[in-house]
Amino acid sequence: MDIAILTVLNKIGELGSFASSEYSRLKDVDLQVSDLRSKLEFLMAWIQVAEEGNRIKRDQLVSVWVSQLRGAVFDAEDIIDEYIQELHRPGGENRPPVVEAKARTRRGRSFVSSCFPFRSVEEVAVRHSLSRQIREVLRRLDEIQRNSLFNMQPRVDALANTIQVFDRPTADTLKCGDPWTLVGLDGYTQSIIGLLHKDNGKREAIVIVGESGIGKTTAARAVLQSQDVQKHFDVCAWVCLPPKSRVDKYLDLILEQAQLQTHLHCRRREGVLDKMKLLVVLDGMDNIDELMDVLSELPRGTKGSRIMVTTQLQIKKIEQCIPGIRPVEIKCLKRPDCLKLLCRGLSGNPRRVYDAHKDKFDEKIYDISGGLPLAVVLLRGLVYFKDHEAQWNEVFELLKSYQHKRLIKRILTVSYTTMPTDLKLCFLYFSAMPPNIYVDLDKLQRLLSAEGILKSTSRVMGVEEEEGCLDMLVSRGLVQRVEGGTKLCIHQSVHGFAKTMAHETGFMEAHSQFDIRDTSIVRGLSVHNYVDRRVSMEKFLPKTRTLLGDFAEDYCVDEAVHPSGSHAISPKGLKNHSRLEFLCQSRFLRVLDLQGIQLGKLPDNIGRMIHLTYIGLRSCGLKDLPSSVAKLLNLETLDITGNDIQTVVDEFWNIEKLKHVLAKKLSLPVSSASMSLVTNLETLHGVALSSVGPQENSSLNKMRKLLSLAVVSVTATNVLTLALALQEINGLRHLKIAGDCSPVTFPCTRLCSLELDGKVLLDDASAQSLNSSCSFTKCRLVLRSSCMSQVLLDIFLSNLLLSELALLDDSFIGSKLFLRKGPFCDIEKLRIGNLKLLEELVIESETTLLNTIEIFGCPNMKTIQGLKNSEYLKNVVLFDMPEIVAQIKAEDKELFYKIKHVRTEAWESET
Structure with a gap:
């Protein structure tokens, strides 16, 4: 026994001696990580010089060299991420937080070096392994960099001379007009509008054809936004979906837009849409089989309905498959229009350079672009920040070096290079x-x-x-x-x-399915599957940092349908739902963003994926989150909108880096003590306050950096809690409150949008107090169910600079509504809807900026006064108001032609 004890003591002594000798070396791992980070910063800049210069000189040896160097950089990133992962294995959760040192790498990611003392033998082993791997990577990088066999240094130095100075504009030069302006397409749009108005008693398809970048979509948008077209059709729907999308997705989008434009809520597509005069735009239909399938399923509409298609298909091919179409072919711009489009977005020094050397530049610009609008826009982007003639000439010379490439790819390559x-x-x-x-x-x-x-x-x-x-x-x-x-x-x-x-x-790799050939090397993956919602993944993604996915949003055949018409997941369907278990092998995953995927639950051990900074799971059928999400210390965003998740473990709210939480209806903890660390939240949408607990110590009180807040289910028991919390948040830009009632004070001074859905109970004293304490910027205001009188409405809005006002769903309870000078003088858009008691609307002459007005759901409305006083008025949409429209027609022909009168009585029986 004595010998056994002595042996153990000797081993302990040996271990102590080993520890003292190893510590001095292993503590230098942090320095090694720092050295690696510095070297990678230098090498990544060198990669950029070599890679972009090589696009001009096309040196094959340089391509191989860059590929090897990038592979070594990827390995270095893996080492660091694995190191951090190992330090957060089970048993290490209570260690001090990692101290971060951020550095730009290939994807702008962060390398992290830890500086806390060793806590276990396992940690010593991890650091020992890391030290060895770093030394190997550094040796490999040095070998690649000093490859004497091919003498790479002079080659890369020579390439550096071919690279232009990168564009680094100031903030003043960033704001520009829309470069995609309508130039040279007026004749086409007028021709299309004429075809839309021509009524021969049957539905027709007008097809806009032309090569990619010719301006088909721009022309179609201009037609759709035309006031004449908007007045001519009951519903104007724009549908643009990726290839291989299911036909019912097209129909759902058309129905959705029809409901928004007519304010009708239809349970089914059939019937209602067939009674409307429809204009449906199908943008980007470049597959003839898909086009024929969609056309065969579209609603017929009433007499005069039209379909407009933009496509790159040849006219002859379309006419062979779809007889009776009306083609409109768009061709390249002529020289004057080409130069006009270029000048439309230039300003400041670049415009002065162009004007001073117009004679020399015009020919080059037209020769390079060939009059293709997309080429003109991209070329303008290349010279947008060029302030001297020499810089313009450098762009032209650089474009010459890519003569072997096709037009658009040539300009894009130069743009990417610089x-x-x-x-x-x-x-x-x-x-x-x-x-x-x-x-x-x-x-x-x-x-x-x-x-x-x-x-x-x-x-x-x-x-x-x-x-x-x-x-x-x-x-x-x-x-x-x-x-x-x-x-x-x-x-x-x-x-x-x-x-x-x-x-x-x-x-990044982009696919339509999870059928990637070599998943072991994929670092970024984007999947767009519009056929089904299920994920079938047999392989792992061990290196993946980013997984983005968009899937069909409707439910599959194995899901039960509730008697009310809503969908409910059956037990059989739940068993078939993916749990994304394959992601548990993606230890380095940072961003997970999936839309519409069919999920039952998240993996319980998702909390071990400590690199996760973004979780987006929208419309995925989730009902809860595993408690381990609270261990995701680097999480910045949680987006679970479209799901029925109502609670999350209280510890989740103590993630210090959390900035954005978006949900449908998510309860906050009762006590602010559970949210002591949440001080960096900027976005909080779809949260419900507790109706219990101290009002002066709510969870919201800690979130003083909030920029956007949306609160649901506000009641009389927690409205005071919300009001007190709002007094502590002075930087809000967007605020939305929904429930039985709304608070009456908003001390925020920088609101851009305010939406109140619920009663606003104001007396004169509280309203005057509100009036004296607020100084809002110009904002958008939406009121629903607020039950306000004219007096209280005037007081409530007296200091608001409004760009848009919407009074909806009994937000105003008087019979006569005045838009007076002061609070209403800057309104540009006015929406009035579902005010059952409203009989008369009076717009005073000072409301001169009003350009759009829409009135619906006001069955007792008898008169509208003051519309002719608004000189900027362009669009007036009135629903089921034949007497008022007839009165305006008799009194003011010019105003009458601005009105779109929508008659919905014929559709009511189908809704």
């Missing part, structure tokens, strides 16, 4: 989005921030980094603003180039 790294990453991220499909700007910014490509998603003051990058892409003509700048989309030709570059650089 981008700074952060802008390239922003651009390549659009390869994961479907072409021509609108992408929400706020969502895109959250994704880019989570990826580490952009630093911040805050947009309170000035031009932030992500807004600057996206504005630069717009200025270059690479992406387009739509829907008032709230969404972006990328042209199909530009998307094809971005997809190719993303594949070549290993940034």
